[in-house]
Amino acid sequence: MKRFTTALAAAALAVAAGTASVSAGEELRIGVEGAYPPFSWKEADGSLKGFDIDITFALCEKMGRECTLVEQDWDGMIPALLARKYDAIVASMSITEERKKRVDFTVKYYNTPARFVAAEGSDLDVSPAGLAGKAVGVQRGTTHQCFMEKLFPEADLRLYQTQEEVFLDLAAGRLDAQFSDALQADEGFLKLDAGKGFAFVGGPQYDLECHGEGAGVALRKGEDELLQAFNAAILAIREDGTYKSINDKYFDFDVYGD
Amino acid sequence: MEDPRGPSLLDAIRDFSGNASPLDFVLIIQHWEMFAAGVGYTLLLVAVSLVIGGALSLPLAVARAYRTPVVNQVVWAYVYLFRGTPLLVQLYIIYYGLGQFEIVRESFLWLVLREPLWCTLIAFVLNTAAYTTEIFRGAVEAVPYGEVEAAKAYGMSARLRTSRIVLPNALRRALPAYSNEVIFMLHGSVVASTVTIVDILGAGRILNSKYYLAYEGFLAAAVLYMLLVYAITRGFKIWERHWHAHLRPRAA
Structure with a gap:
């Protein structure tokens, strides 16, 4: 409740200040998800961990x-970014045209492909005809939902609030397949006990309109100063090795992409 | 292609809705089919669970009101369990919880529990039956004892007394309280959208997440729920006027 009222007060202040931009020196509030391991997850004690979280603090340190x-x-x-609950999103958000209508993006900070996951030996045919009528789970409001609706319109698409729920239902057998970020599926499901008996089917899938150019930091439109600061910080941590040390904590290859 | 006559009225509305207005009405209208299907699912879920739940609750309520040994305690425990926990938790336990057990997944139960719609119906039926049992129990207990005694004096058996005197009387009395349960059930049905069912709220959530909106989907859903509640309250008004005619002061 307290957090809610402070957020409300902050929002009220922001409104009172008109469209004043986030100026240097002020504390930056970063929106994160916490249900997308290994990019972000919540520890038993409530603290947030993961690649996105480490990148956030590295960028903030670079920006001072x-x-x-x-x-x-x-x-x-x-919507919460636009309502000024926070000033930037660092949550593995892909840079897409549809989102650019609402927010501005920095350059990408990583880019990984998306793939289907199904039960081992299910012989699923990853084609529009092969998936027709099959129950396929994706997280609601993701690039993967866009991709499925565009290229696999005949599939029985099921939408979930979180990616964790998608895996839960895949493991329970309610879904014939799920579609998501390949790296996240590997680290957050296939390599765990819950993911035993499941495997990738088909190769990496990509559609520019839906998947965009990789994951970037999202900001409200018009926050140009902050956008430049974030862009500079992303390039700086790439150069000075901070990015590599964070990357190597979670992955055995460079997730930045080409 | 440019229209030689310049922007039409429709374009003007589209432009206002998309750019000037804080709410994008055109997006809602473009997705009316999704909302219509959502209304269908919501009505289906609520109607089926009310009919089955209501039918289940009648014998349970009578057993409670007549203090039938053993059954009374069992029904009390069931009602306490389902009124004591939130509907969302009940649905999660049935949907995500039961699916965790291999033994459930390998049994014939899985044919039913595999489907989100069945899971939701089971949760809704059990939930509304518990609330309705309490409403009917109160109504049965409130039947004037004089009427029961009169029936006894006529030599009616207990079964006949229940079906001819007690239940018709109790059900009429329960109508206003029951109309609340119907509305609560309608509002409670939004939890179906958390297990992949595209009901009214589910449609709103899809609209919001597809276009990264904060209000449009929820507002459209709110308006649809309000219309449904209006229809329900009107329906019960008419029903009450019919069944409570004997309680109204007579016209001179």
Whole structure:
């Protein structure tokens, strides 16, 4: 409740200040998800961990800004940014044209392909005809939903609030397949006990309109100063090795992409 | 292609809705089919669970009101369990919880529990039956004892007394309280959208997440729920006027 009232007060202040941009020196509030391992997850004690979280603090340190994390469910991510609950999103959000209508993006900070996952030996044919009528799970409001609706319109698409729920239902056998970020599926499901008996089917899938150019930091439109600062910080951590040390904590290859 | 006559009225509305207005009405209208299907699912879920739940609750309520040994305690425990926990938790336990057990997944139960719609119906039926049992129990207990005694004096058996005197009387009395349960059930049905069912709220959530909106999907859903509640309250008004005619002061 307290967090809610402070957020409300902050929003009221922001409104009172008109469209004043986030100026240097002020504390930056960063919107993160916390249900997308290994990019972000929540520890038993409530603290947030993961690649996105480490990148957030590395960027803030480079920019010389104090940062606090604000947790937000995925499907309210952009509305909450626009409502000034926080000033930037670092939540593995892909840079797409549809999202650019609402927010501005920095350059990408990583880019990984998306793939289907199904039960081992299911012989699933990853084609529009092969998936027709099959129950396929994706997280609601993701690039993967866009991809499925565009290229596999005949599939029985099931939409979930979180990616964790998609895996839960795949493991329970309610879904014939799920479609998501390949790296996240590997680290957050296939390599765990819950993912035993499941495997990738088909190769990496990509559609520019849906998947965009990789994951970037999202900001409200018109925050040009902050956008430049974030862009510079992303390039700086790439150069000075900070990115590599964070990357190597979670992955055995460079997730930045080409 | 440019229209030689310049922007039409429709374009003007589209432009206002998309750019000037804080709410994008055109997007809602473009997705009316999704919302219509959502209304269908919501009505289906609520109607089926009310009919089955209501039918289940009648014998349970009578057993409670007549203090039938053993059954009374069992029904009390069931009602306490389902009124004591939130509907969302009940649905999650049935949907995600039961699916965790291999033994459930390998049994014939899985044919039913595999489907989100069945899981939701089971949760809704059990939930509304518990609330309705309490409503009917109160109504049965409130039947004036004089009427029961009169029936006894006529030599009616207990079964006949229940079906001819007690239940018709109790059900009429329960109508206003029951109309609340119907509305609560309608509002409670939004939890179906958390297990992949595209009901009214589910449609709203899809609209919001597809276009990264904060209000449009929820507002459209709110308006649809309000219309449904209006229809329900009107329906019960008419029903009450019919069944409570004997309680109204007579016209001179």
